Amino acid sequence: xxxxxxxxxxxxxxxxxxxxxxxxxxxxxxxxxxxxxxxxxxxxxxxxxxxxxxxxxxxxxxxxxxxxxxxxxxxxxxxxxxxxxxxxxxxxxxxxxxxxxxxxxxxxxxxxxxxxxxxxxxxxxxxxxxxxxxxxxxxxxxxxxxxxxxxxxxxxxxxxxxxxxxxxxxxxxxxxxxxxxxxxxxxxxxxxxxxxxxxxxxxxxxxxxxxxxxxxxxxxxxxxxxxxxxxxxxxxxxxxxxxxxxxxxxxxxxxxxxxxxxxxxxxxxxxxxxxxxxxxxxxxxxxxxxxxxxxxxxxxxxxxxxxxxxxxxxxxxxxxxxxxxxxxxxxxxxxxxxxxxxxxxxxxxxxxxxxxxxxxxxxxxxxxxxxxxxxxxxxxxxxxxxxxxxxxxxxxxxxxxxxxxxxxxxxxxxxxxxxxxxxxxxxxxxxxxxxxxxxxxxxxxx
Amino acid sequence: xxxxxxxxxxxxxxxxxxxxxxxxxxxxxxxxxxxxxxxxxxxxxxxxxxxxxxxxxxxxxxxxxxxxxxxxxxxxxxxxxxxxxxxxxxxxxxxxxxxxxxxxxxxxxxxxxxxxxxxxxxxxxxxxxxxxxxxxxxxxxxxxxxxxxxxxxxxxxxxxxxxxxxxxxxxxxxxxxxxxxxxxxxxxxxxxxxxxxxxxxxxxxxxxxxxxxxxxxxxxxxxxxxxxxxxxxxxxxxxxxxxx
Numbered sequence: 001x002x003x004x005x006x007x008x009x010x011x012x013x014x015x016x017x018x019x020x021x022x023x024x025x026x027x028x029x030x031x032x033x034x035x036x037x038x039x040x041x042x043x044x045x046x047x048x049x050x051x052x053x054x055x056x057x058x059x060x061x062x063x064x065x066x067x068x069x070x071x072x073x074x075x076x077x078x079x080x081x082x083x084x085x086x087x088x089x090x091x092x093x094x095x096x097x098x099x100x101x102x103x104x105x106x107x108x109x110x111x112x113x114x115x116x117x118x119x120x121x122x123x124x125x126x127x128x129x130x131x132x133x134x135x136x137x138x139x140x141x142x143x144x145x146x147x148x149x150x151x152x153x154x155x156x157x158x159x160x161x162x163x164x165x166x167x168x169x170x171x172x173x174x175x176x177x178x179x180x181x182x183x184x185x186x187x188x189x190x191x192x193x194x195x196x197x198x199x200x201x202x203x204x205x206x207x208x209x210x211x212x213x214x215x216x217x218x219x220x221x222x223x224x225x226x227x228x229x230x231x232x233x234x235x236x237x238x239x240x241x242x243x244x245x246x247x248x249x250x251x252x253x254x255x256x257x258x259x260x261x262x263x264x265x266x267x268x269x270x271x272x273x274x275x276x277x278x279x280x281x282x283x284x285x286x287x288x289x290x291x292x293x294x295x296x297x298x299x300x301x302x303x304x305x306x307x308x309x310x311x312x313x314x315x316x317x318x319x320x321x322x323x324x325x326x327x328x329x330x331x332x333x334x335x336x337x338x339x340x341x342x343x344x345x346x347x348x349x350x351x352x353x354x355x356x357x358x359x360x361x362x363x364x365x366x367x368x369x370x371x372x373x374x375x376x377x378x379x380x381x382x383x384x385x386x387x388x389x390x391x392x393x394x395x396x397x398x399x400x401x402x403x404x405x406x407x408x409x410x411x412x413x414x415x416x417x418x419x420x421x422x423x424x425x426x427x428x429x430x431x432x433x434x435x436x437x438x439x440x441x442x443x444x445x446x
Numbered sequence: 447x448x449x450x451x452x453x454x455x456x457x458x459x460x461x462x463x464x465x466x467x468x469x470x471x472x473x474x475x476x477x478x479x480x481x482x483x484x485x486x487x488x489x490x491x492x493x494x495x496x497x498x499x500x501x502x503x504x505x506x507x508x509x510x511x512x513x514x515x516x517x518x519x520x521x522x523x524x525x526x527x528x529x530x531x532x533x534x535x536x537x538x539x540x541x542x543x544x545x546x547x548x549x550x551x552x553x554x555x556x557x558x559x560x561x562x563x564x565x566x567x568x569x570x571x572x573x574x575x576x577x578x579x580x581x582x583x584x585x586x587x588x589x590x591x592x593x594x595x596x597x598x599x600x601x602x603x604x605x606x607x608x609x610x611x612x613x614x615x616x617x618x619x620x621x622x623x624x625x626x627x628x629x630x631x632x633x634x635x636x637x638x639x640x641x642x643x644x645x646x647x648x649x650x651x652x653x654x655x656x657x658x659x660x661x662x663x664x665x666x667x668x669x670x671x672x673x674x675x676x677x678x679x680x681x682x683x684x685x686x687x688x689x690x
Contacts, residue, residue, distance in 0.1 A: 014536050
């Protein structure tokens, strides 16, 4: 045990460098910053759209001037309307350039212009024209929100004018015209969704899926990064040991090979867990920022929430998966010659981590065909990528089956590693073995 | 009493026989030299003796323990210093010695063993510098200190002065003499015939995986009518080449 402790301490001393500490802190800062940024964007997106309007239609006899005005007024809270709906007067028709200048002068990003002949055209049976002007600076994920709202405003104006037109043309009252436009009643509370044994109204699977996607999209990426980082650490460590010839010294010390292997795996596992925990903290801040935003679907309201025990299971699955990666890397590390060759040896691990990442970024376990489910189950890195969703939906059988599989996989890889550490391959390389020489001969003959 | 006994040992790498039935023994307190041209099988022999690689056939006994079946016991008795060996570059000389000492002792004994290593290395204040700032000579001193501070019964050194300048090589040879005087049995391999002649009590020469001669430097010089061991080496290799 002393030997193991001694080895783990030495490995950690080598792994816990200033560089690795900086990278952990930077990643945390990045995620927390990302969370705040998204939160800020969300809040901005939830604010009423600040919009300007120039209504040229008031310059002559107008049938629909009041309709347009009252529709837009109705889109805002009366207490704050003047802050967000900026009505601009212009006695003369402005050019496009003048309109942009006017928007800039008034700090507006969106502006609607009602054509001077708007009412006249509609009265004569042709469509009235509305133009929208935008000044865009934010090209992020929420950059299109304002313009979407403006489209909605135009749609509302269209509806209101249509109602007015029906009242005028068909001589029906406003209730009848509303019925004529919408004979079917279907509102948000009319949607019912069954989740984890409970029926919820006011929510659709599409909204749940969208919220879920936004919260768990980053998980596979984080897992992939952690696995690639710890894999690279352990393979590089083996490459460095061989390059510096410290491995030969280590193997002649009075310590069992199992202890040496366990020391390396444990130390790298702890580093992996530190990376994982750092990413989790960052991700928590990121998720919190998203779910805390007003108007966003709060999955907790629908029973889709991770309890502390679920987070513990998540960490356990993640740790088991990291151990699998380390076991595989130790096996690959046995074949590296030096630090340089170690870098290329991380490729198989990267590929194995990337496949489930792409799969689980866009789909979930239940939507996969059986063959794909089998492949995903066999790859031990899939399990931490899907564990959160599975826990939220109460699929504990899959979670625990995955956990047991990962532990068994890790044990097997450790045993294979110990076997390799007891063989000549570690020092003389694969090329000096019978199989290696046979392959070399075959290659030459080829 | 014999510290090392090598009996008819063979080593195969696939279909290639790197060591072909070698046999020799090293007595307690002796400095034994293993010499031979590049690729002769010296390092393979040393690696088998130090439990690093398996033996295809034959037997090796170190301090009474069988290398094939009692590897853990063998490793408690030996200290192996590979050719061009290094230390963990991010550790200081002191932490490296403490790390190694931790495998042999506990608590206060670790401090004593570490201090012994520091004394042997004789690096002054630089013992607290990181290993990656050491010169080759300093690194070699640290590694010899690492190998000897544990008071092994048997030290195995592969090309111990390889790549060192005259002064450093001289210092290291003096250090090896001191170690031998303290009762440690030493098996060393070297290409430096002057070093072997001045240090070793007995010598074995290996060529193409076979021991072609062994004895004291004086016996070998007399046998080949040579002025020094270098001449013995050249004549020995040539006689093997002519006979094949």
